[in-house]
Each structure stands twice: as C-alpha cells, then as structure tokens.
Amino acid sequence: MLEELYQSVKEKNPAQPEFHQAVEEVLESLEPVIEKHPEYRSAKILERLVEPERLIMFRVPWLDDKGEIQVNRGYRIEMNSAIGPYKGGLRFHPSVNLGILKFLAFEQVFKNALTTIPMGGGKGGSDFDPKGKSDMEVMKFCQSFMSELFRHIGPNTDVPAGDIGVGGREIGFMFGQYKKLRNEWTGVLTGKALQYGGSLIRPEATGYGSVYFGEEMLKTRGDSYAGKICLVSGSGNVAQYTTEKINLLGGKVVTLSDSSGYIYDEAGIDADKLAYVMELKNVRRGRISEYAEKYPSAVYTPRDNSLDYNPLWAHKADCAFPSATQNEISAKDAQTMVNNGIILVSEGANMPTVPEGVNIFIENKVLYGPGKAANAGGVSTSGLEMAQNAVFSSWSREEVDNRLHNIMISIHKQAYDAAEFYGQPGNYVLGANAAGFRKVADAMMAQGVV
Numbered sequence: 001m002l003e004e005l006y007q008s009v010k011e012k013n014p015a016q017p018e019f020h021q022a023v024e025e026v027l028e029s030l031e032p033v034i035e036k037h038p039e040y041r042s043a044k045i046l047e048r049l050v051e052p053e054r055l056i057m058f059r060v061p062w063l064d065d066k067g068e069i070q071v072n073r074g075y076r077i078e079m080n081s082a083i084g085p086y087k088g089g090l091r092f093h094p095s096v097n098l099g100i101l102k103f104l105a106f107e108q109v110f111k112n113a114l115t116t117i118p119m120g121g122g123k124g125g126s127d128f129d130p131k132g133k134s135d136m137e138v139m140k141f142c143q144s145f146m147s148e149l150f151r152h153i154g155p156n157t158d159v160p161a162g163d164i165g166v167g168g169r170e171i172g173f174m175f176g177q178y179k180k181l182r183n184e185w186t187g188v189l190t191g192k193a194l195q196y197g198g199s200l201i202r203p204e205a206t207g208y209g210s211v212y213f214g215e216e217m218l219k220t221r222g223d224s225y226a227g228k229i230c231l232v233s234g235s236g237n238v239a240q241y242t243t244e245k246i247n248l249l250g251g252k253v254v255t256l257s258d259s260s261g262y263i264y265d266e267a268g269i270d271a272d273k274l275a276y277v278m279e280l281k282n283v284r285r286g287r288i289s290e291y292a293e294k295y296p297s298a299v300y301t302p303r304d305n306s307l308d309y310n311p312l313w314a315h316k317a318d319c320a321f322p323s324a325t326q327n328e329i330s331a332k333d334a335q336t337m338v339n340n341g342i343i344l345v346s347e348g349a350n351m352p353t354v355p356e357g358v359n360i361f362i363e364n365k366v367l368y369g370p371g372k373a374a375n376a377g378g379v380s381t382s383g384l385e386m387a388q389n390a391v392f393s394s395w396s397r398e399e400v401d402n403r404l405h406n407i408m409i410s411i412h413k414q415a416y417d418a419a420e421f422y423g424q425p426g427n428y429v430l431g432a433n434a435a436g437f438r439k440v441a442d443a444m445m446a447q448g449v450v
Contacts, residue, residue, distance in 0.1 A: 002027045002034065002046070009050050016099025018326060018351070022106050023050055025355055029433045032422045037438075043449075045441045052105065054078040056152050057098075060126055062144045064137050074145050076124035078158055079105035082443035085156055086122030087112055087379060089163030092170065096125045103326075104163075107350055108379070110436030111372040114411045117383035122158055124149070130165050131285075142173035150178050155186040155389070161382045162191040164325070167237070168203075172196075187389025190382035194394075199385035201400040202378075206348060207241030208401070209377015209408050210321060210369070214346035215249065216412035217367040217428070223343075225251035229317040231342075233257045233310075234324035235281050235288050238348040238375070242321045243274050255312050257324060258288040262312045265291075265298040309333050316340045323348030331356035338364045347371035362427055373415050373432035380407045 009023050027046070034041055056076040064070050075098065078086045088108040091101070101123045109121030126145060130138050153160060162171055171191045178188055185197075192198035201208070211225075218224055228251040232239050235256040243253040252268040256277060265273070273295060280286045292300035301311055313320065313333040320342050322328055326349065329337075334357030337345070345361055346369040347353065353361070361368040381404055388394055395403075411432075418438075419431030 084118035091125035092165030205381035206378030
C-alpha cells in the first residue's frame, strides 16, 4: 500500500524530486506504525497528508534601483492545520520552486508536531535573490510580496517565519507592510526584532536546539561534548549558533562553509573567531574565504562542483552538524564520515543527508538526529514568540533558553521512546516520524474528513 501511494505521489507531482524524497523517507519509516494501526489506513490519513490543504502561487512585481520592472514568483504551501495554525518559514533564493517548498512544508508538519506547541505545517517563499540587492530593492520586493500574501495569513491562520534569504531585515519589511494593509498589530510573523515583538534566543534557537538534541543522544551512551572535534557546514544563522553552543559545552568546531567553499581551522573556531564570522556574514555579507586571510591557522578550500563528494566531511572528527542546505551529505560522504570515526550527526539543516547516507549512518549505529527532530528548536522558539505576542509579554533570555532546552529534551524523548516501542531502538528517523505522525493522525481522525 505504501509503495502504491509513493508511486501515486510521483505521478501526481512530476519534476519535484525533493518532495518525492521526503515522502519516500517518511513512508518507509512509517510501515511498522501503519501495521499496528490499520485505522489510519482505512481513514486514508497518509493520502491526505501528502496533499497540501492549500497551495498559493502568485506573481511579485517590483521596481529595481534603475527603475526597471522585475517579476518574481511567490508561494505559500499550507500543508496541514490539524493541530494548529500553519507554521513555517519563507525562503528567498533562486532555487525555490514548488517541489522544494512542498518537501519543506511536508517535513514541517512532523517537526512542528514534535515541539509540544500546537502548530500545523507550512512553507513559502520566492525565487527572488536578496544577495547583491540594495536595502531599497529588498524593501520594494518584500512589500510587493506581502501585498498578496497578507490576505492568506494571520496569527490564528498561518504564521510565517524566516528561512534561507529571509532574516531580520526582510521580516521587518514584510511585517511593516502587513501592519499597514491590515491596520492592526499582531504576531503574524516570527523572527521579528526585539523592538517590535521578537523573542530573545530566536536567532540562536535552531543552532542551539541541534546541539541540545545531540547532547541528549550522547547521554544515551554516557557521553558528552567535552573534547569532541566537530564539523559544522554553513556559516549563516544556524551554523554560527551551533558553533557557539558547542564551544560552551566543551567541544571544538573546526569547519564552516558557504556556497563558495569551506574553511578548516585545526586550532578551533573559538569565541573571538566566531565573532569575526558573525560580523563578516551578518554585517559585511562577505565570503568565508576572508576568514582564512585573517587567521593563518585556517585553510580555505574553494568549492569544486566536479567532485562527487564534499571534502568538508572528509576531516577526522567526532561529531557533525550539517547546517547549510538539503542533500549536502552524499552516500560517499556518509561512508567517509563513518570510516573516520564520526559518532554523532545532528542535522541543523532540512534533509541535508541523502537517503542512502541516512541508511549508512543507521546501519553503523551512528547517533543520527534527523532534521525534523534535531533542528526543531527554531520553530519551537517561533512558537514561544507567538505565545509572548498573544499575551503582549516578553520573557527573559534565560527563560526562553530554558524552555527551548526542555522542548529539545522532550523531542528527543518522544523520538527515542517511539523507536523503542516500534522495535528499532536508537533509530531516531523512525522515532521522530512515528511520534510526529501519530499526533497529527489522531487529530485528523478526531476532526473527520476535512
């Protein structure tokens, strides 16, 4: 039955390989769940889950600095609202298309279900590229984008957040336009600046969360980060705060990357070096190659698209935190990592490991935290921001961090316990999918055929 459903998804959604991959991974891991719960099969829960409740696509015209008209395409995938309003990021990147957003929205449903906060799943964005654009051009695009999106979202309907290409600047421009069009102040977007309803710890949350999840996995083997060498990919928000938290917990990060290449710093990326990376990436919007120019201990390797592996993952280390983008760890990379003694992989990015790579990690008993569990800290803290906005309150940094830490402990326990229950202890892929799926499925069963 699940194979038939997967083939049906492929036929109905041609040329959407990322969505196919996400659906296949979930369906494969849910087989033991469906066997134990035939009521889900007769209610066609899976058939309903793979179809978005609503798919919104629209044009986004805007004027560039030369006075020329540009046209981009905007999207919002409202995937599932069984347990709460749609929640998920907006991505602005040239690679954005329907297949990528549907994969992200589908994953978001399960991720949000694990957070203990009532949130459904959604995702959206545009093929607009903010890189190289002036602040004025970004503002004009964001205002045009929100001029259509505003009619489909709201604090109790759909609450978008940031993602790749959408940071504080973009959120601010979109929030201002929503407020003007609606003539109301509501927590309709998360990831806002502190001055107008944002939450402390939100920028740090995804990175901190993936490290907290990894810490819980290590505890199951009586281990910790103390003295561990860690590989981190990416150099944006998630990678920066992953590095910060690993440093605080006694580990040493030796790599960071961007689309142009990666740096390897055997001496470790300590607090001072990380501060330089944050200034380089968040303020000057420079390239990671500049790190190697400033710090002679580092070696910069430019990206080589002709290679069938990523050399970043070939360095000997104990832990890995893929924090860049989907499918950045190939099967070859995964095998190299296992051969080099990697004991833990905690995914800060969404679906960064190809399915064959996931199987290699699981077969070799690597502590593998899939993105829908390990990187759920970001959306969890978005949920905490929604809660603060709803009661017009603001919590301290310590309170938000403490709540985030407890949520990640809870997510780990749900995934760990579900894997045990379904006879595959230590398989966090099965555990996360099963725990998230059952919460959504039970809600859908209770609400009838809608």
